[in-house]
Amino acid sequence: MGGSLNVNHLAFLANGALWTIGLSLIALVGGGLAGFVVALARISPLRAVRILAAGYVQLIQGTPLLVIMFLTYFGLPPLGITVSPLTAASVSLTVYVGAYLGEIWRGCIESVPKQQWEAAEGLALSRTQRMMRVILPQAVRIATPPTVGFMVQIIKNTSLASVVGFVELARAGQIINNALFEPFLIYLIIAVVYFALCYPVSRLSRRLEASQGRPRLSVETA
Amino acid sequence: MKINLDFGAILERWPSFVSGAIMTLELAVIATVLGTAIGVLGAIARRSGHPVATRVAAFYVESIRNTPLLVQIFLVYFGLASLGVKFPAFTVAAAALTINVGAYTTEIIRAGFDAIPKAQIEAAEGLALSKPQIYWHVVMLPAIEKVYPALTSQFVLLMLASSVTSQISAEELTAVANYIQSDTYRAFETYILVAIAYVALSLVMRAGFYGLGLVMFPRRRRLGTPL
Structure with missing residues (x-):
């Protein structure tokens, strides 16, 4: 206890906020790669996959x-396998975001009109060509707002x-609160x-949704 | 490297896990019921056209949807404490989860209201249905029916998110796990078990909502439209 909020505290919070942005980008890139694999695997011709x-x-x-965080960090x-808080957070977020983005993107790929698949097949494109040149470019447009x-x-x-001790914005707040007790x-x-x-x-995201002219009902995690 | 898993010591503690799971479900049910009520009121307020009500509802929805649940829980916890009243952790957790899910529910139910064609209400008026009848049978129930799948997914996510209340020591499933792993040093086994328990709980909730949907929307049941 004691002391009041000063510039140093605010600088500490700003540093935490930067880590929040950094971790978000790590999660987006890692989860995006995982999600891409998941989305393709979900529509794979192989049943087992x-x-x-x-x-x-x-x-x-x-x-x-x-x-998932506790499992990677303490488990x-x-x-x-020892993991640092940053590794644990990055791995957990990648695994987590991958599952959700994978599902979102599978929906987007599947909502490309069926005729596009058929037309691409009629043009004797291979499965990879069909995916890369016909379906994915259209799916990306659908997938952008969600x-x-x-x-x-x-x-x-x-x-x-913050629960595994990684100092991002929320954890930075907790640390400062422990010193000042002004929760x-x-x-x-x-x-x-x-x-x-x-x-x-x-x-x-709402602007993008509006510009595509089809409002969708998204379910969001807290 | 030798991996040595021992679930025995963890499984011995099953009564703690069961009581934690029950509290998780209790939190989920309370927040679902109260959150639905807030959602209906919020959706009505957002569509009312009343300048103050619309803005208050919009502020509520946007501020909740753009901040993390963890921070909301701390704010409710310390906010209530600063009033000088000591509430049990369970009450604080239930309140925070309700406030949180109410905002998401407001948006979902609003989308349901928006999806009711105006002609349908006019047709009901033409059939001389009373105002309350129209509101209940032509607007409310069909609106909820339309967004029922989105609503139920949201509530399952809420149940999972209730794990965050372990941070203010509400004795739900995750808090129980934290306690047991610090006691047994079997972190991996504990969290694997708890993860499986959460998957099971979400399946239970989905099944429950499916059954509830069959009871609530008999029209859909007759038509055989999947929920």
């Missing part, structure tokens, strides 16, 4: 991110990295910073 990918999605979507060391929308979920979910003020500041990070992205 489809089932495997569906199992992965079901399992991850049925587990809280918090538990792996006893098995002989992906930007999911970015908001990613930013918010990085706050859970309401500090968490209000934290909330405002998160809002400032998320709201523009929310707005952008």
